[in-house]
Amino acid sequence: MAGPGAICVTVIVMAGMTLWLPGGRAGIDNLVLPLVLAPLIWAVLFFHACLDRSVGRVALIALALLLTHGGLLAHKWANWPSTAKEGGR
Amino acid sequence: MIHLPKNETKLMVAVHGWSGILLGLVLYAVVLTGTAAVFAEEIGIWSSGHMSSTSAFERPVGQNVQALGSQTPTKYHEGVDLFEVGDHDLGAFFHRHEIDPDGELVSRGIFYRVNSNGQVIDRQAGTSEEVFGPRNDDALSHFLVDTHVRLHLPNPWGLLLTGILGLAMLVAAVSGLMIHRHLFKDIFTLRRKANPVLFNRDRHSVAGTWSLPFAFILAFTGSFFSFFGTVGVPIVAMAAFGGDVQALNSSVFGNPGQADPRPAPTSGIDRITRDAIQRTGEIPTFVTIENFGRADAKVTTFHPPEKGGVLPISLLYDGADGRFEQVKPLIGTKPSAGGALAGIMSPLHFGNFAGILSKAVWFGLGFAMCYVTLTGLRLWVVRRANETRSLGWLDRMVTIVGLGLPFALLCTAVAFLCTTSSGSALFWTPAGFLMASALVIIGGAFIRDRIKLSILLECGMGILMLILPSLRLFMGGPGWVIAMKAGQPIIAAVDIALLIAGLWMLARHFPQRAPRSGELTLQAAE
Numbered sequence: 001m002a003g004p005g006a007i008c009v010t011v012i013v014m015a016g017m018t019l020w021l022p023g024g025r026a027g028i029d030n031l032v033l034p035l036v037l038a039p040l041i042w043a044v045l046f047f048h049a050c051l052d053r054s055v056g057r058v059a060l061i062a063l064a065l066l067l068t069h070g071g072l073l074a075h076k077w078a079n080w081p082s083t084a085k086e087g088g089r
Numbered sequence: 090m091i092h093l094p095k096n097e098t099k100l101m102v103a104v105h106g107w108s109g110i111l112l113g114l115v116l117y118a119v120v121l122t123g124t125a126a127v128f129a130e131e132i133g134i135w136s137s138g139h140m141s142s143t144s145a146f147e148r149p150v151g152q153n154v155q156a157l158g159s160q161t162p163t164k165y166h167e168g169v170d171l172f173e174v175g176d177h178d179l180g181a182f183f184h185r186h187e188i189d190p191d192g193e194l195v196s197r198g199i200f201y202r203v204n205s206n207g208q209v210i211d212r213q214a215g216t217s218e219e220v221f222g223p224r225n226d227d228a229l230s231h232f233l234v235d236t237h238v239r240l241h242l243p244n245p246w247g248l249l250l251t252g253i254l255g256l257a258m259l260v261a262a263v264s265g266l267m268i269h270r271h272l273f274k275d276i277f278t279l280r281r282k283a284n285p286v287l288f289n290r291d292r293h294s295v296a297g298t299w300s301l302p303f304a305f306i307l308a309f310t311g312s313f314f315s316f317f318g319t320v321g322v323p324i325v326a327m328a329a330f331g332g333d334v335q336a337l338n339s340s341v342f343g344n345p346g347q348a349d350p351r352p353a354p355t356s357g358i359d360r361i362t363r364d365a366i367q368r369t370g371e372i373p374t375f376v377t378i379e380n381f382g383r384a385d386a387k388v389t390t391f392h393p394p395e396k397g398g399v400l401p402i403s404l405l406y407d408g409a410d411g412r413f414e415q416v417k418p419l420i421g422t423k424p425s426a427g428g429a430l431a432g433i434m435s436p437l438h439f440g441n442f443a444g445i446l447s448k449a450v451w452f453g454l455g456f457a458m459c460y461v462t463l464t465g466l467r468l469w470v471v472r473r474a475n476e477t478r479s480l481g482w483l484d485r486m487v488t489i490v491g492l493g494l495p496f497a498l499l500c501t502a503v504a505f506l507c508t509t510s511s512g513s514a515l516f517w518t519p520a521g522f523l524m525a526s527a528l529v530i531i532g533g534a535f536i537r538d539r540i541k542l543s544i545l546l547e548c549g550m551g552i553l554m555l556i557l558p559s560l561r562l563f564m565g566g567p568g569w570v571i572a573m574k575a576g577q578p579i580i581a582a583v584d585i586a587l588l589i590a591g592l593w594m595l596a597r598h599f600p601q602r603a604p605r606s607g608e609l610t611l612q613a614a615e
Contacts (some may be wrong), residue, residue, distance in 0.1 A: 003256075014321065015328035026421030026428055028341050031329060033427045035321040036434070039312040043259050050104055051097055073328055080331060 002049035009062050010042040016069025105264035109465050112257045114490045117462045119254050122237040124455030127448050133230035135583040138566040142576035144372045145179040151358035153203050157181055165198040169378040175226050179203040194334040228518040229505040245319040255312030262304040293464040296457045303454040310438035349385035357411020365390040365404050384409050399442045400432050463491045488539050492546035493529035499553040500525030506560050547594050554591030558584035
């Protein structure tokens with residue numbers, strides 16, 4: 001479960017990160033960093049799920065990440081297209 | 090040193106073993122072909138006997154590009170990719186971006202190949218996927234790269250599979266690090282005179298420990314490349330641009346500026362390439378033109394890293410007057426953390442940042458990774474040999490894939506060399522691989538003694554390696570003196586490497602010596 005579960009959370013986190021990460025000098029960090037960091041995010045979530053003795057804590061952290069990033073995405077899409085011109089922010 | 094509690098260590102040992110055992114053989118295939126693909130360019134030069142050493146971008150190509158532009162429909166002037174193809178011929182792909190019926194963003198247009206005399210020797214219309222496929226003269230190197238990148242599976246499944254393999258390798262590398270109680274001691278511990286159990290485990294451990302950072306880097310960058318276009322870009326585009334991939338590409342890779350659709354010839358290409366070579370000291374590997382033939386045309390030249398650098402360089406020019414505008418980051422218009430991180434992925438994965446030297450190091454470490462994967466698989470099987478006899482098939486499978494794959498790849502090279510002069514290498518290169526694979530699988534099914542099978546395959550590889558240089562010459566390839574005079578020492582270098590490796594493979598078995606205890610038979614490690 002740890003592998004596929006971590007993939008699901010990573011996908012949502014990657015999408016959500018585009019909305020809260022700063023754009024940086026070139027204004028693209030929020031678009032590029034989630035792509036670059038995705039394998040690392042997956043690995044951290046996977047090893048956390050394997051090594052944390054409390055399954056509840058693993059589930060709680062995964063759920064918190066899912067809800068915060070999923071919420072950000074839902075908010076963005078609910079207000080579409082008024083936020084579309086902001087270049088993903 | 091990492092000290093995990095006993096239970097967690099046990100869990101990590103299990104994770105390390107299963108991550109390898111579930112995908113180990115496929116991972117081995119990807120790593121082995123990737124190791125060979127480090128030298129894909131050199132293998133291409135060697136196998137096709139390329140004799141030209143002058144880059145297409147050192148020749149005046151501007152007039153050719155202008156002429157091609159005038160015979161290409163204006164709708165394909167949205168973008169032009171210029172790059173080298175074959176024996177330093179110029180490839181020019183005039184294209185536009187459009188959404189195909191599956192809803193995917195594709196580049197569609199017309200691809201031209203121009204030889205060193207300025208003659209168009211090939212013209213194809215289609216998407217980038219269609220026109221950049223393998224050709225008769227690069228079928229071998231293309232086959233290697235395609236096996237490594239997507240295992241010849243259709244998009245996106247091949248890339249997804251290699252991406253998952255990258256994650257499995259990441260897990261194996263990190264868990265391998267965690268289960269070392271004495272990391273620094275393990276790096277130097279090779280008990281040659283110890284019993285075979287310890288000796289074999291030490292060999293796996295030493296090779297694995299030395300290549301741990303490399304395994305981590307390769308796994309990380311490899312899964313990044315595999316997932317980038319298949320999962321990452323669509324998801325980020327969905328989140329940030331409502332699914333508009335083109336808008337994401339323009340934001341990340343584009344050159345913002347005011348649109349000026351007035352016609353203006355993009356005539357300064359030769360001046361631009363000359364200036365770019367002078368500024369960077371490196372010949373461009375790729376040149377892109379946005380809005381060809383318009384007043385707002387932009388030309389970007391891409392170069393290998395400068396001496397001592399790791400990041401590739403790109404320069405931006407005005408397309409209408411050839412004026413230099415700025416040193417441009419590979420991604421974005423200004424230097425940024427995200428752009429630098431993404432830019433470093435390619436040199437870290439391909440090991441091409443310091444020429445042949447870094448490629449040789451990457452090749453060696455890739456070879457170590459293959460060794461670690463195979464010995465790890467065998468250790469896992471042997472460790473469970475007492476528990477169940479049903480793993481015998483896996484043990485034999487490790488030999489069939491472990492030695493059969495390089496054997497089949499060498500047969501592929503033979504098939505390529507035999508058929509390229511007749512123009513049928515596109516068919517026979519993969520066919521040679523499939524036939525050799527079938528031969529190895531059938532042989533593996535009949536020869537039940539794993540040691541005999543290993544000796545047969547190793548001798549077969551040795552003989553093939555010795556045959557290949559002569560076969561290349563026999564089929565009309567250039568000799569060493571001619572190649573050296575033409576400035577292509579790589580042809581002789583590959584020949585010599587094959588001869589040395591072939592002799593070494595055969596010398597291991599002729600004259601046949603009694604196997605050292607434990608040399609061919611691994612035993613339970615723990």
